[in-house]
Amino acid sequence: MTLNNGTVGQSYTVVNMDLPQQVGHRLEAIGMTIGGKVSILGGKDQGTLILKIRGARFALGRGITEKIGVM
Numbered sequence: 001m002t003l004n005n006g007t008v009g010q011s012y013t014v015v016n017m018d019l020p021q022q023v024g025h026r027l028e029a030i031g032m033t034i035g036g037k038v039s040i041l042g043g044k045d046q047g048t049l050i051l052k053i054r055g056a057r058f059a060l061g062r063g064i065t066e067k068i069g070v071m
Contacts, residue, residue: 009041011037019068
């Protein structure tokens with residue numbers, strides 16, 4: 001399952017990220033790593049998700065969240 005298919009209010013574990021290297025490094029810098037926990041706090045109609053990663057809130061667009069595998 002990918003992150004953009006997740007449910008608001010649920011927590012997931014990141015299992016893979018199929019992103020360009022630069023984007024992957026940026027996400028790792030903010031704390032999103034393989035095996036890390038991500039909580040979905042909210043979403044918008046256009047596909048933007050509000051996420052909680054290691055205690056901080058971030059907004060990521062559909063183009064990124066559809067390439068992050070979670071379980």
